[in-house]
Every structure is written in structure tokens, then in C-alpha cells.
Amino acid sequence: MRLALIGQPNAGKSTLFNQVAGYKAETGNFPGTTVTYTESKVQVLGESVELVDLPGTYSLSAASRAEQEAIRYLASHEVDAIVNIIDASHLIQGLGLTLELLELGCPVIVGMNMMDEAARLGLSIDGPQLQELLGVPVLPLVANRGRGIQKLFTTAVQVAREGKDAPRLPYKNKVLEQTVQSLTTHLEDNTIGWAPEALAIRLLENGEALFSDIKQELPDIWPLVEEHKQMIIEGHGNDPEWAFAAERHALAQELTSKVVIQKEERVNWQTRLDDIILHPFWGYLIMLGILWIFFQGVYTLGSYLEKPLLNSFDVFTQKLPTLLGGGESVWIKMLVGGIQGIAGGVAIVLPYLVPFLLGMGFLEDLGYLPRLAFMMDVLMHRLGLHGKAIVPFILGYGCNVPAVMATRTLRDRQDRFLAALLATMVPCAARLSIIFGLVAFYLGPIYAVAIYVLNILVIAIVGRLLSQRVLKGSPGLILEVPAYRLPTLKTVVQKAWFRIREFVVEAWPLLIGGSIILEIANILHISDIINIVFRPLTWALGLPTAVGMPLVFGILRKELSLIMLRQALNVTDFSMALSPEQMLTFTVFVVFYVPCVATLAALRKELGTRKMWIITALTVVVAIVAALFTRLFAVVFAPVLGF
Amino acid sequence: MVLIDAECGQSVRIISYTGGHGVISKLRQLSLMPGDSVQIVKKAPLRGPVLIESQGRSVALGRGIAARVQVEII
Secondary structure (H helix, E strand, O other): OEEEEEEOOOOOHHHHHHHHHOOOOOOOOOOOOOOOOEEEEEEEOOEEEEEEEOOOOOOOOOOOHHHHHHHHHHHOOOOOEEEEEEEHHHHHHHHHHHHHHHOOOOOEEEEEEOHHHHHHOOEEEOHHHHHHHHOOOEEEOEHHHOEOHHHHHHHHHHHHHHOOOOOOOOOOOHHHHHHHHHHHHOOOOOOOOOOHHHHHHHHHHHOHHHHHHHHHHOHHHHHHHHHHHHHHHHHHOOOHHHHHHHHHHHHHHHHHHHHEEEOOOOOOHHHHHHHHHOOOOHHHHHHHHHHHHHHHHHHHHHHHHHHHHHHHHHHHHHHHHHHOOOOOOHHHHHHHHHHHHHHHHHHHHHHHHHHHHHHHHHHHHHOHHHHHHHHHHHHHHHOOOOOOOHHHHHHHOOOHHHHHHHHHHOOOHHHHHHHHHHHHHOOOHHHHHHHHHHHHHHHOHHHHHHHHHHHHHHHHHHHHHHHHHOOOOOOOOEEEEOOOOOOOHHHHHHHHHHHHHHHHHHHHHHHHHHHHHHHHHHHOOHHHHHHHHOHHHHHHOOOOHHHHHHHHHHHHOOOHHHHHHHHHHOOOOHHHOOOHHHHHHHHHHHHHOOOOHHHHHHHHHHHOHHHHHHHHHHHHHHHHHHHHHHHHHHHHOHHHHOO | OEHHHOOOOOEEEEEEEOOOHHHHHHHHHOOOOOOOEEEEEEEOOOOOOEEEEEOOEEEEEOHHHHOOEEEEEO
């Protein structure tokens, strides 16, 4: 049996999915964080159920590719029942999507989440009456506290077993209703497996755009569809797309007015908080304060842990050859190499990654990020950046892969290309560990801040150049600003743990394998060849020849370039082998050049192979220019900076 | 008048909006339909975006978009 979970962004769908399926979906108090389908197997009522987590979507208006995919997936009966999660505190908006789902001709069940939040807002919701009006089960839910989940899924399985399709609520507008019914009669035996009525509505509403790839399977209906569309335009006064949206909106409003009673309106502390957080002066001061505390905290904690961890690993790797009987055998060298790989992962990356992920998760769940977007929009526009690009942009600080995937929510192809390109230049958590582990650790945290500022400037310049020269202007920001929610320790820790586990599982084999390969390459002098190939580049940047090989490893995973550098330079203390200028130049180059393999794969999937290569080439150009600038700057100002 | 001309704290009713297909469908998705009443909650400084509230949901609208939304004061 297969169940699909669908809901609007921020309705708590991923939280629910995680509660049921273990930590699989990425959640956050930020609209649109889920962009790929996650599937998980769970046991309900002794039945094995495949649970599909669909991307958060406001409606099925087919405006974006993600929505089109979702409509086709659901309408073609690939699932046995749809579990629709709605936010009880935003019922009108949530019901808009529910009404669309009821039109698809599938079994539907509604989970009304955030009942506690609705109660706090003074909303009294009559669930049983809503159930009666909609004609499908409606169950209360507080997903983040685990309340109501079991009941929801046992009911969902029962509904799926019965297999009774949800009834559609008739439209108030007579013409619209009659037109839909009239077209339905012509579609009774369609070959694409959709419910005839669902097909009729979607043909009228979305037309050929939604069916472009299966046009041949529905050959003789297009004149009929046009005819019916004309009927709507004449009878309703709007084109079908508008007509359907307006009808559903009116229905949702009517339903809400019947089931929701607004009790005394309490003084909303959220509004009070926003008065300060979004204040034209204090807001920006608070923003700087939050970011400062965040990065200072990551740095303090990380550097506190990095030193003793590195030392103990160094002592261990130095003693190891003696412990194993000494000698310079190849095997011992490889073993030491592998252990040094682990040392890099544990001592250089984890101390910064763990606090970063915890802090990021906290800010995400709190709901601060959309507010940051609101305040930064002016600046972004001034610098020629796309308003909506802020979503992948902010996600990018955690990891570039979800950032690139999040560009799927952008409609325009050129917008998606630009947003993806810029997102890949955002220093992710892996590059954060390089910036902090090398620059902040040896030169001081102020230099790490300088690199972040430089990074934002470079991204802004690239964005501005491309949006003016190549791409057309951006439509601007439309972003939901969700209510603040106090993050629970459990969800923040779970989320951080999930990402760390991913790092350990995916990166450590690469770290260990990479270190051993580097050791072998050293013995066989292969790295010399690679270093010679890279020599023109390393020479121009004023870096040691041995940097070439680590740069290659950096493409596998960004943090590898630093970890491998340690081994390639054969030092435990970077300040012995690199001057401050070299540290800065190296870090700036690594921050920008070539996205890691995982990001490349995401780019290829989202934009195609050609654009992936264009982005790769652009990042190399940007990296070289930025690194040369850094070198020049560091050399010129060396006396001032005290290098 | 258009949405950006409304003052902070004012309640307005949406009459209509214009723009590209993407903009229109996004506004529609966020349940900002003609006929709905909307309150202006915040206006970011330096010609920044506008924060509005409609039926309990807050939405940030860039200036370019807010300039395309025709409203009347209620």
C-alpha cells in the first residue's frame, strides 16, 4: 500500500513524516525546504505502507515543475490514498489545497495539524463539522509533539483499504459546474488512467501545459476543451484558470466561516516581537548580533576542540610506526595515511560542523530565516540579485545540494540557472570548516569574517553582471513569513544528527580512501605529475606546488582539500608551511572553485549537463579572479596587517 | 491606489493585480485574491519589501510586486 503525504509549506508535513519514518526528510520553518520525494516504509495495522513525502506546495496550480509533477503523480493513481496535512491556524489557505485534492478522484484523509497553535491564537475549530462538510475524515494533530499521529495513519490505512474516492465539492458558480460536468461526459474512457472529472478540470484549468508529453494520447479532445473554455469565459467572466482559483478560494472562505470561531483576540506577542526583529534600525542591529553570536559560537567551540583533538591524533600517528615494529614499509605509510584522513574528519571538520548545524537548525525552526530574507531583500535588489534566490542562498550555507534542489521552485529557467550558480558559490558547512579550521584558527576570526564578506561581494558582483548582461530582470520577492515557533531540542538535535550522520557515512570512506590514495600517489610520484599540471595555477596564486593534488580531492568533498593539504605538505601545523597570504589565497580559491561532486550531480539533475559544465567553468574563473585579488590585497597590505 | 502607497497599519482590499504568469499564480497560491482584505504590517526601509497580513498569514512582497497590486482603503 502506498500513501502520499501532501501539504502546504510549513504545515508540519515533514515533521510528521520524520516522526513516523525516522529522520529522513529535511524540515525547517522556511517555506519550500522539501523539493524531492522521500519515500519510507512503515508498518501500520500489520500492513507494510510506503509513505511518500511530496514537496510542500501551496496549490496544484501547475505553476512550477514540482507542482506539475505532483499533480500527475497523484492523479494517475500511483497512491492508494492521499494524506493531506493542513495548518489549523491557517485554515483558509490550507483548505484551498484540500479542495484541489478532492477533485483528483482519489481517497483523501485530512490531518489538521498545529491544533495547539490555533488554540493559542484563540481559534476554536469544529473538526467534526469540517469532516461532514468535506465528506472525508478530518483528524486533529499536533505533529511535533507526536499527538494524533497513530490515529491519523490507522484511519488513512482504513480509507485506502476501502478505496472510496473522495467526493468533490460542487462549485457555486453554475456555469463552471455545468461546464465541468459536460466535459467529463466526453472523457469517460480516457487512456491515461485519470478520473474523468479530474481530467476535465485539469484540462480546463491548465490546458496543454500540463499534458504536453501525453498530448498524443488525448488526440481528439482539444477542440472540445477550447469550446468548454469559451463557455467559462463567457459565463464566469474570467479565464478558466482564474475562475477555478476564485471558486476554490470562495469555497474555502465559506467552509472556514462555518467551522472556525475566533474567540477573544489575545495580544499577539508575535507581532510585538516582529516590531523589534524587523525594526528598520534595531532589526539590523539584532541581525548582526545574531550572526555574530552564531559564528563566534561556532568558532569558539570549534577551535577549543580542534587543538586537543589534532594533537592527540598527531601523537598517535607519530607513535604508530614504532608501535607496529617501526620501519618505512608501504603498508604502515598507507595505514598512517588512512588515520590522518580520519583525523581530518574528526579534528578539523566535526568541531565546526556540529555547532554550525545545531545553530542553523535552531534558526531555521525558529522562523528567523524568512525574516532575514525580508530585511535583506533591499540589499539583494540593490546588488542586482534575485529576490526569491534568497531561499537557495540561505540553504546553501548548510549544504549546496539542497540549495540547488530548491531552485526547482523557481519558474523561470534563467532564474533557476542564476540562482543555482550563485548558490554553489555560497560557502557550505564543509567550506566553513576550511575557513574556520585554517584562516580563523591561525589568523584570527576577523579574517574568517572578511572571507564571508568577500564571498557575499563576489556573489553579488557575479549576480549583477549576469542579471544585467545575460538575464532579464527579476520579478521580486513573494515569500510567506511563518509564525515564530520555539524549536524543540529534539527536532534540532535530530536534524543536526541526521546531517552529521550523512557526513560520516558519505565523507569518511572518501576521507580514508583519499588519504590512502594520496599516500600511494606520493610513493609512486603520481602526485608530482598532478602538481606539475596544476603548477601554472598554483604559481599564479603564489601557493606551494604540493597544493595541486589536494585541490583535486576538494572536488570530491570540499573539506578534503584542507585535510589532504595537511598530508601533502607533511606538516601538523599549517603555519609552518604556509604564509598568512597563502592561507587566505588558498581558502578564497577553495571557497569558489568547482562545486563538489554531490553538488555537480544535483546541478546536472536540475539543469542538465551543459549548464552544469557552464557553472563549473564560471566558478573556476571566479575562483581565480577572487584568489588573485586576495593575493594582491594581502601582499600590498601585508605591513598594515602585520603579516 | 497601489499596495505600496498604503500606510503601515492600514487595512486595504485587493481590487486586482497584474504581472507575469509566475507572479500572478504565486499571489493566488498564497491566497491573495481580489476581494480579500489585507493589512499592511511593516514596510522595510530604503524602498524595501512590504510585509502584509491576510487571513492570519504574513507574506513579504517585494516592491516591484506590491506596485502591481491595486487596492482600496477600507
